[in-house]
Amino acid sequence: MTDLYAxxxxxxxxxxxxxxxxxxxxxAYAGMDRLMPDYVDGLxxxxxxARERYPFQQLDTVYFGGGxxxxxxxxxxSRLLHFIRSSFNVAPDxxxxxxxxxxxxxxxxxxxxxxxxxxxxxLGVQGFDPRALAVLERKTDAAQATRAFGLAREMGMGxxxxxxxxxxxxxxxxxxxxxxRRAIALGPDHVSTYCLSFEEGxxxxxxxxxxxxxxxETDLQWDQLDAACAELEAAGYHRYEVSNWARAxxxxxxxxxxxxxxxxxxxxxxxxxxYATDGTLAWRWWNVARPRExxxxxxxxxxxxxxxxxxxxxxxxxxxxxxTAEGVAVPAGFDAELARLQKAGLIERxxxxxxxxxxxxxxxxxxxxxxx
Ligand code: SF4
Numbered sequence: 001m002t003d004l005y006a007x008x009x010x011x012x013x014x015x016x017x018x019x020x021x022x023x024x025x026x027x028a029y030a031g032m033d034r035l036m037p038d039y040v041d042g043l044x045x046x047x048x049x050a051r052e053r054y055p056f057q058q059l060d061t062v063y064f065g066g067g068x069x070x071x072x073x074x075x076x077x078s079r080l081l082h083f084i085r086s087s088f089n090v091a092p093d094x095x096x097x098x099x100x101x102x103x104x105x106x107x108x109x110x111x112x113x114x115x116x117x118x119x120x121x122x123l124g125v126q127g128f129d130p131r132a133l134a135v136l137e138r139k140t141d142a143a144q145a146t147r148a149f150g151l152a153r154e155m156g157m158g159x160x161x162x163x164x165x166x167x168x169x170x171x172x173x174x175x176x177x178x179x180x181r182r183a184i185a186l187g188p189d190h191v192s193t194y195c196l197s198f199e200e201g202x203x204x205x206x207x208x209x210x211x212x213x214x215x216x217e218t219d220l221q222w223d224q225l226d227a228a229c230a231e232l233e234a235a236g237y238h239r240y241e242v243s244n245w246a247r248a249x250x251x252x253x254x255x256x257x258x259x260x261x262x263x264x265x266x267x268x269x270x271x272x273x274x275y276a277t278d279g280t281l282a283w284r285w286w287n288v289a290r291p292r293e294x295x296x297x298x299x300x301x302x303x304x305x306x307x308x309x310x311x312x313x314x315x316x317x318x319x320x321x322x323x324t325a326e327g328v329a330v331p332a333g334f335d336a337e338l339a340r341l342q343k344a345g346l347i348e349r350x351x352x353x354x355x356x357x358x359x360x361x362x363x364x365x366x367x368x369x370x371x372x
Contacts, residue, residue, distance in 0.1 A: 003278050004054065004055055004264065004276050004277070004278055005055075005263075005264050005276070005277055005278065005279065006055040006056055006057040006264070007054060007055065007056045007057070007059075007264045007265065007266040007276070008056075008057050008058065008059055008060045008061070008258075008263065008264070009059065009060060009061045009062075009063075009255060009258040009263060009264070009265040009266070010059055010061070010062045010063070010084070010088070010265070010266050010268065011063050011065060011255070011265055011266070011267040011268065011269075011272055011273075012043065012062065012063070012064050012065070012069075012080070012084075012267075012268050012269050012272070013027065013065055013066065013067065013267065013268065013269030013270055013271060013272040014039075014064055014065070014066045014067045014068065014069040014071070014072060014269065015027050015028055015029055015032075015039075015066060015067040015269065015270045015271065015291050016028070016029060016030075016032055016033055016035075016036060016039075016066070016067050016068060016071050016072070016291075017029065017030050017066070017067055017068045017071065018030060018068065018071065018101075018103070018104070018139065019137070019139055021136055021137045021138060022135075022136065022137040022202060022203035022204040022207070023135075023136055023137070023196060023197075023198070023199070023202055023203075023204040024202060025199035025201060025202050026066070026067065027067070027270060027271035027289050028066060028067040028068070029067075029290075029291060032291055032292075033071070035291050035292065035295065036071075036072060036073065036076055037076065038295045039269075039270075039291055039294070039295055040072070040076050040079060040080050041295070041298075042294055042295040042297075042298035042299075042301070043080060043268055043269055043298070044080070044083050045298040045299035046268050046269070046287075046298045046299045046300075046301055047083070047084065047087060047088075047268050048087060048299065049299035049300065050266060050268065050299075051087050051088065054266065054276070056088060056089075056266070057089070058089045058090070058091045059088050059089065059090045059091060059094055060091055060094055060095070060254065060258075061094060061095045061096070061097070061254050061255035061258060062084060062090065062094060062095075062096045062097070062255075063096075063097045063255040064077075064097065064098045064099060064118075065099050066099055067099075068099070068100075068101045068104065068124075069098050069099050069100065070098065070099070070100035070101050070104040070105055070109060071101070071104050074108045074109045074111070074112035074113075075112070077098075077109070077112055077113065077116065078112040078115065078116050080116075081096075081112075081113075081116025081117060081118070082116060085116070085117060090117070094117075095119065095120055095159075095253075095254040095255060096116075096117050096118045096119050096120065097118070097120040097121070097122055097161075097253070097255055098113055098118045098120070098121060098122070099122045099124060100121055100122065100123055100124065100148070100152075101124050101140060102123060102124070102125060102140045102144040102145040102147070102148035102149075103139060103140045103144055103148075105121075105123070105148035105151065105152060106151075107151065107155070110151060110152055110155045110157070111155065114155060114156055114157065118157075119157070119158060119159060120157075120159040120160075120161065120253075121152050121157050121159070121160045121161070122160075122161045122163065122192075123145065123148060123149060123152070123160060123161065123162050123163065123188075124163050125140075125145040125149075125162045125163060125164060125183065126138050126140075126163060126164060126165045127164060127165060127168065127171070127179050128142040128145065128178065128179045128182045128183070129142075129171060129175040129176075129178065129179055130142075131170045131171070131175070132165070132168040132169075132170060132171040132175065132179075135168050135169050135170055135171075135204070135213065136165065136168060136196075136204075137203075142182070146182075146186065149162070149186045149188070150186075153187075158189075159189050159190070159251060160188050160189055160190070161188060161189065161190035161191065161192060161253070162183050162186065162188040162190070162191050162192070163191075163192045163193075163194065164179060164180070164183055164191065164192070164193045164194070164228075165193075165194050165195075165196050166193060166194070166195060166196065166221070166224040166225070166228065167195045167196045167216045167220070167221040167224060168196050168216070169208075169213045169214050169215075169216055170214070171216075171224075172220070173220065173223050173224060173227060176224045176227060176228075177227055177231065180227065180228060180231040180232070181231065184231065184232070184235045188247075189246065189247055189249075189251040190237075190244070190245065190246045190247070190251050190252070190253065191232060191237060191244075191245045192243050192244050192245075193225075193228045193232075193243055193245070194243055195221060195225070195243075196216070222362075225362060228245075229358075232245045233245075236248065238325075239325065239361065240252050240324060240325045240326070241256070241260065241323050241324045241325070241361075242323045242361050242364045244256070257324070259275075259320065260320045260321060260323050260324050261317070261320070261321065262275070262277070262282070262313070262316060262317040262320055262321075263275075264276045264277055267286070267287070268287075269287065269294065270287060270288065270289055270290065270291050270293075270294040270301070271286060271287055271288070271289035271294075272286065272287050273285070273286045273287075274286070277313065280310050280313075281307060281308060281309065281310060281313060282307075282308040282312075282313035282316070283305060283306070283307050283308070284305060284306055284308065285302050285303075285304065285305025285306075286302070286303055286304060286305065287301040287302055287303055288301050288302075288303045289303070311333065314331050314333065314334075315334070315371050315372050316372070317331075318331055318334060318354075318371050319367065319368045319371045319372055322347065322354070322355075322356050322360065322364065322367050322371075323356075323361075323364055324356075325355065325356070325361070326353075326355065327347075327350070327353045327354050327355030327356060328353060328354060329352060329353055329354075330349065330352060330353065330354050334371065337370050337371050338354060340370060341360070341366075341367060341370055341371075344366070345357055345359050345360075346359055346360035346363060346366060346367055347360050347367070
């Protein structure tokens with residue numbers, strides 16, 4: 001790996017959760033809170049080492065994802081934020097996002113986040129309908145989500161995103177519409193809507209296999225996606241990526257855009273992935289997943305990695321770029337694939353770029369299959 005492009009985006013994984021939700025296949029663990037101080041020590045060791053080993057420029061985005069970053073006690077999160085600010089050159093207007101669960105969003109934490117420079121909150125609301133929340137085993141309720149949102153706004157969080165999940169068993173079109181309307185009524189700057197997936201190995205997958213949770217009709221999923229497009233667009237949000245809507249004024253996620261544009265992102269923490277490129281080849285590597293192993297391995301927690309040859313790197317950037325409404329500049333060497341996608345009505349060409357159609361955004365998995 002010579003002459004790598006510099007990293008301008010940093011992801012920090014916080015793997016702790018109060019409860020492991022039945023649908024979750026993220027690298028997240030319940031009942032390990034006592035490891036938090038050692039974990040933050042480990043993160044500091046990894047980050048200090050990475051800072052020496054890899055090229056970093058001024059950071060444009062920092063993203064704390066999980067797990068549940070909001071679970072970290074405020075002193076520990078404060079310490080981590082200050083460590084990052086003192087070790088890296090964080091741009092004065094950097095986007096610093098923290099994923100928060102409404103149940104652990106309180107005054108003391110919000111004060112610590114704001115003081116440490118967090119300026120974007122991604123609130124894991126998931127829904128407002130008790131039946132859908134029960135299937136997801138979310139321990140938070142609508143009242144908590146509304147309270148957390150209001151408190152964050154009141155204390156000065158200027159940019160708040162809300163996550164919602166559809167295609168949840170027992171959720172019908174009406175309850176989904178009500179969920180969308182309640183979310184919109186809060187006035188978020190950004191909304192993500194994810195289609196529930198049943199991942200092998202999760203409790204929800206098992207429960208469905210045993211017939212204890214009903215299937216969700218495909219037609220209903222499409223109707224729910226349609227409803228999201230209609231409601232959010234009518235409320236002034238534009239769909240700039242498969243699952244993401246932003247209100248006007250530059251509220252698209254700058255950090256996620258870095259992934260979709262295949263920019264180098266350094267991922268620190270348990271199970272975190274990094275992506276690096278020299279403009280021709282690309283490399284991806286990931287850290288050991290379990291927090292205890294991570295703590296023991298830091299500052300060198302890398303588990304494994306892979307090199308992407310030029311064609312594979314371009315194919316990935318095409319696939320990821322076509323997740324976004326802005327699309328990508330037409331790449332060389334993919335004429336046949338692009339012609340097929342255009343014929344299927346999934347993409348179109350606009351001013352030297354290739355962009356997804358509405359159908360292409362809805363059926364992005366078909367684009368991915370065609371180009372990878
Ligand atoms: S809170 Fe989020 S990361 Fe944690 S277990 Fe639930 S879905 Fe997974």
